[in-house]
Amino acid sequence: xxxxxxxxxxxxxxxxxxxxxxxxxxxxxxxxxxxxxxxxxxxxxxxxxxxxxxxxxxxxxxxxxxxxxxxxxxxxxxxxxxxxxxxxxxxxxxxxxxxxxxxxxxxxxxxxxxxxxxxxxxxxxxxxxxxxxxxxxxxxxxxxxxxxxxxxxxxxxxxxxxxxxxxxxxxxxxxxxxxxxxxxxxxxxxxxxxxxxxxxxxxxxxxxxxxxxxxxxxxxxxxxxxxxxxxxxxxxxxxxxxxxxxxxxxxxxxxxxxxxxxxxxxxxxxxxxxxxxxxxxxxxxxxxxxxxxxxxxxxxxxxxxxxxxxxxxxxxxxxxxxxxxxxxxxxxxxxxxxxxxxxxxxxxxxxxxxxxxxxxxxxxxxxxxxxxxx
Amino acid sequence: xxxxxxxxxxxxxxxxxxxxxxxxxxxxxxxxxxxxxxxxxxxxxxxxxxxxxxxxxxxxxxxxxxxxxxxxxxxxxxxxxxxxxxxxxxxxxxxxxxxxxxxxxxxxxxxxxxxxxxxxxxxxxxxxxxxxxxxxxxxxxxxxxxxxxxxxxxxxxxxxxxxxxxxxxxxxxxxxxxxxxxxxxxxxxxxxxxxxxxxxxxxxxxxxxxxxxxxxxxxxxxxxxxxxxxxxxxxxxxxxxxxxxxxxxxxxxxxxxxxxxxxxxxxxxxxxxxxxxxxxxxxxxxxx
Numbered sequence: 252x253x254x255x256x257x258x259x260x261x262x263x264x265x266x267x268x269x270x271x272x273x274x275x276x277x278x279x280x281x282x283x284x285x286x287x288x289x290x291x292x293x294x295x296x297x298x299x300x301x302x303x304x305x306x307x308x309x310x311x312x313x314x315x316x317x318x319x320x321x322x323x324x325x326x327x328x329x330x331x332x333x334x335x336x337x338x339x340x341x342x343x344x345x346x347x348x349x350x351x352x353x354x355x356x357x358x359x360x361x362x363x364x365x366x367x368x369x370x371x372x373x374x375x376x377x378x379x380x381x382x383x384x385x386x387x388x389x390x391x392x393x394x395x396x397x398x399x400x401x402x403x404x405x406x407x408x409x410x411x412x413x414x415x416x417x418x419x420x421x422x423x424x425x426x427x428x429x430x431x432x433x434x435x436x437x438x439x440x441x442x443x444x445x446x447x448x449x450x451x452x453x454x455x456x457x458x459x460x461x462x463x464x465x466x467x468x469x470x471x472x473x474x475x476x477x478x479x480x481x482x483x484x485x486x487x488x489x490x491x492x493x494x495x496x497x498x499x500x501x502x503x504x505x506x507x508x509x510x511x512x513x514x515x516x517x518x519x520x521x522x523x524x525x526x527x528x529x530x531x532x533x534x535x536x537x538x539x540x541x542x543x544x545x546x547x548x549x550x551x552x553x554x555x556x557x558x559x560x561x562x563x564x565x566x567x568x569x570x571x572x573x574x575x576x577x578x579x580x581x582x583x584x585x586x587x588x589x590x591x592x593x594x595x596x597x598x599x600x601x602x603x604x605x606x607x608x609x610x611x612x613x614x615x616x617x618x619x620x621x622x623x624x625x
Numbered sequence: 626x627x628x629x630x631x632x633x634x635x636x637x638x639x640x641x642x643x644x645x646x647x648x649x650x651x652x653x654x655x656x657x658x659x660x661x662x663x664x665x666x667x668x669x670x671x672x673x674x675x676x677x678x679x680x681x682x683x684x685x686x687x688x689x690x691x692x693x694x695x696x697x698x699x700x701x702x703x704x705x706x707x708x709x710x711x712x713x714x715x716x717x718x719x720x721x722x723x724x725x726x727x728x729x730x731x732x733x734x735x736x737x738x739x740x741x742x743x744x745x746x747x748x749x750x751x752x753x754x755x756x757x758x759x760x761x762x763x764x765x766x767x768x769x770x771x772x773x774x775x776x777x778x779x780x781x782x783x784x785x786x787x788x789x790x791x792x793x794x795x796x797x798x799x800x801x802x803x804x805x806x807x808x809x810x811x812x813x814x815x816x817x818x819x820x821x822x823x824x825x826x827x828x829x830x831x832x833x834x835x836x837x838x839x840x841x842x843x844x845x846x847x848x849x850x851x852x853x854x855x856x857x858x859x860x861x862x863x864x865x866x867x868x869x870x871x872x873x874x875x876x877x878x879x880x881x882x883x884x885x886x887x888x889x890x891x892x893x894x895x896x897x898x899x900x901x902x903x904x905x906x907x908x909x910x911x912x913x
Contacts (some may be wrong), residue, residue, distance in 0.1 A: 309809050330815040342810040346828035355824070356814040403814055 253319040253411035255283040255306060255444065260315035262301060266312070275301045277468040278315065282495040283412070283446060285320075288438050290455035291448045293465035294491065299448045302465070303414050306446065307336045319411055335404025336414040340421060341396035345389030349380055352388050353402045361405070374406045377437060394426045398433075403435065419454065431458055452492055464488050480543070481610075486617045489541045495577065495588045499541045499614075504530060509540060512583025516540070518558055521608055530620070539614040544577065546610035547589040550603045551596060559605040566598050580604065660885035677886035687887070689862070690870045691894075694846060697781070697866060702838060704785050709792025710830070714822070716797055717863075727797075729885040730790040731757045738787075742854025770856060773863030780852045780864050784845060792837045799833035800826060835906050839899055846895055867891055906911065 262276040270276055275298045283289055291299050304310040305319060316323050324332050331561045344352050353371045362370070378398045383391065388399060397418055404413045415434075419427050435458065438445050449460050455462050456476035463473045464487075469486040472478075475534035483489035489497030502509040502516070507527075509516040518527050530536065548559075564582040569591075576591040576611065580602060591597055613620040661677055663670040681687055712730070717723045733741075746887045751768045753758040760767040770774040803825065849868040852858055858865035871891065877885035 307813065309812065329809075329812045334810070334813065338806045338810065340804070340806060342804075342806050344824045344828070346824060355816070355820075359815040359817065359820060402812070403810075580889050 253444065254285045255412060255446075256316075256318040256321070257281040257306075258316040258318060260305065260312050260317065262298075262305060262310065262312045262314070263334065274468050275484045276305070276312070279470055280354065281380050281463070281470055281473070283444055284442055286442045287444055288435070288458060288460050289444075290459035290462045291446055291465060292450065292452060292455040292462050292491075294450055297465045299450075299465055300416055300466040303416050303446065303448050306412075307334045307414050308332045311338075333407070333409045333411050334414060335407065335410045335412075336416065337397070337400050337404060337418045338394070339417045341393060341400045343388040343391065343396045343399050345387070347388055348384065349386055349388055349391070349399055350384040351376075352399050353380075353384075353406055356403055356407050370406045370408075374402045377405070377440070378433065394422045394430060397422060397430065401434075401437075405441070409525070410443060410477065412446065415447040417449055418447075419449075427454075428457075436456060452494075464491065466491075482619070483541065484619045486541060486614050487611070489543070493543060493545075495544055496589045497541045497543050497612075498585075499539050500585050500587075502538050502540050504536060504538060509538070511585065514562060514583045516606075520560060521611055521613065526620075530615070533615070537616050539617070540606075541612045541614060542606050542610055544588040544590040546607060547587070548605045548607060549589055549596060549598060550605075551589060551598060552603060557605055559607065561603050561605045563601055563603055566600055566602055569597065578602070627665060640647050657888055660881050661870070661889055663882060665881050673882065677883045678890070681883050681887045681890065686862075687867075690865055690867050691723055693863075693865070694867045697777075697848070698842055698845045699782055701784050701788075705789045705792050705841055706834065708785065708789050710834075712789065712793040713796035713800055714826070715885045716793075718801070724869070730793055733790050734794075736787070738850035739854050741783060741787050742851040745779060745851070746855050749779050771860055773860055776852075776856050776860060779855060780848075783851050783855070784848065787851075788841060788844070792836050792841065795833045795837045796830055797864050799830045803829045831906075831910070832886060836902065839902065842902070843895055843899060847900075864898075 258280055259278055260276060260280070261274055261278045263274045265273050267276055291302065293299050303309065305312045308324065308327055308331075311325065317325055318330065329336075344355060347355070350371055353374060354367050357367045357370060371384075372381070375384055378401065380395070380398055380402060383395060388396065391399065401413075401418070406411060419430060422430060431454065434445070434447075437443075447455070449455050449458075459476075461473060461475055462479055463470045464479060464485075465471070466485065466487040472483065472488045474482075474484075479488055479492050483492065483497060485499075486499050489499060500511050502511045504510075504518075507518050509518060509521075518530075522530070530538075550561075562582055564580040564587070565579050566578060567586065568579040570577040570579070574593050576597060578589045578591055578598065580587045580589060582604070587604070662672060662674060662675045664676075716726050736744075748754045749767075749769050751755045751761050751770075757767055757769075766772075767775050769779045807825050807829075809822065811825055816824070847868055848866055849872070851870060852864040852866060856864055858869050868891075871884060871887050874880050874887060
């Protein structure tokens with residue numbers, strides 16, 4: 252049981268990194284609290300697995316500290332850290348039976364025999380492996396093997412955290428949700444800190460209480476699935492979370508308007524004067540606006556736009572996805588996706604759209620621009 | 626309903642292979658079978674049935690060389706397999722040193738058998754050989770030409786020197802094929818180095834070891850050139866193994882009948898032992 256703290260942590264696979272691009276993990280500070288269920292989400296190659304291996308001790312970070320309950324563990328080998336890790340491809344010791352596999356970590360720790368028996372049976376019961384205990388591990392199916400790998404992490408009383416490195420990649424879809432639920436149950440039962448690496452947002456949001464979204468070696472946002480959806484802190488979060496992702500449009504600041512193509516959005520409709528002041532002082536700011544397809548309001552005439560700026564656009568395509576539809580709209584040169592709820596108005600050739608103030612996000616240098624913080 | 630289209634012309638396609646196999650294997654083998662049941666004089670031959678078989682199986686010279694042969698092959702396996710595994714485990718995993726090791730290991734394998742024999746024949750000579758003279762110099766009485774045990778050990782050493790590389794290379798490739806995740810999982814499971822070897826590396830080496838053991842058994846069971854070059858099978862008969870006994874019989878004494886019977890028995894022994902070994906191993910693997 253432990254809280255895992257990353258302090259000024261950075262890692263590079265190169266010997267003498269200088270550019271930020273040389274780092275697989277760029278300097279970060281982060282805390283995984285004891286007992287939490289976390290997901291580490293991000294695209295391939297963003298540094299998720301590197302970060303996981305640093306926490307478990309398979310990799311030594313080039314800079315910064317990893318602390319378990321305030322104790323620096325940088326120099327410690329994985330076996331001294333009391334961490335369990337489940338890998339992408341199930342690792343079972345195939346010359347051994349399932350029982351021996353589960354007992355392996357305990358035997359290595361020289362537990363007494365009756366204690367081993369009791370622990371293995373307990374864990375086999377939780378994971379529904381009891382019937383397979385006497386089978387040779389190499390004859391198991393992929394999901395059974397993965398359960399055995401998880402079991403080896405769970406049998407030890409002393410594990411401070413279990414790390415999962417995309418554990419469901421090789422599992423059949425219909426077994427995925429079963430195993431995921433099992434994990435959730437285990438988490439509730441044993442109150443162990445769990446960090447789950449995945450590139451699948453659905454997996455992340457069903458498993459975790461809080462998601463850390465990684466991009467280019469950094470955690471760009473750490474929050475509940477809802478926070479990631481509603482208030483993306485970074486344009487990448489907007490793009491990566493949601494299906495389809497956030498509409499992100501590059502804009503210029505001219506006079507008192509955001510301008511893209513020949514469309515004008517009056518600043519005063521979205522920001523208060525103090526914030527406008529700050530933005531106007533920046534020289535050639537890298538500005539983007541973002542809005543989720545779910546929050547775009549589509550109507551057929553101006554009067555329904557609730558006094559918000561309203562734009563006419565061409566309907567390029569309507570995709571019917573069963574319970575909802577995705578409209579692709581052309582506004583200026585931009586293609587904008589909007590989600591239309593089941594019983595809502597479906598435009599045909601032309602539509603009027605507006606961006607509700609609450610859901611239009613403004614990004615300065617890719618990060619969310621907040622009025623109160625500045 | 627039978628949907629198979631019968632087309633007997635297809636057999637013509639198999640014919641070339643059939644002819645090749647016939648001329649390279651079946652016909653020579655059948656000739657040997659033919660010899661083994663006849664007594665051949667200059668221009669005539671008499672059918673003798675199983676007489677040659679009975680004769681050679683009761684020949685004490687043959688029986689003793691068969692026993693010697695088994696002891697030798699057993700010793701070869703006992704030394705080369707563990708040693709090969711050990712060498713493979715100690716080799717660097719990647720980089721320039723790994724390539725260098727591979728080249729050095731591959732070198733003995735490129736040397737022909739009789740050259741290996743000659744190298745060791747000179748190397749071991751008690752008067753001028755580097756090893757032989759050195760051993761005698763520090764007071765160890767070593768002479769392969771007069772002492773059967775020394776001769777025996779020299780042949781064994783020669784074979785180990787020549788062929789351990791093969792086992793090591795096979796094991797090395799087997800070890801490299803083990804995914805890193807296994808070592809990482811073992812680290813996390815707090816496994817000791819011995820446990821890693823016993824439960825990860827050794828089981829994963831199983832298939833290459835089967836190949837290695839089979840190759841080394843068959844090869845050492847047919848050893849000919851090395852002892853022949855070293856001492857000509859002596860001193861006495863101490864390093865006269867099966868193939869040499871056979872050659873003496875077939876070419877030296879021109880006993881074609883018994884030699885043919887002997888060849889077949891020899892062949893069957895190699896086949897039988899290899900088959901027994903292989904089926905036992907695969908059987909164990911499929912259990913449960």
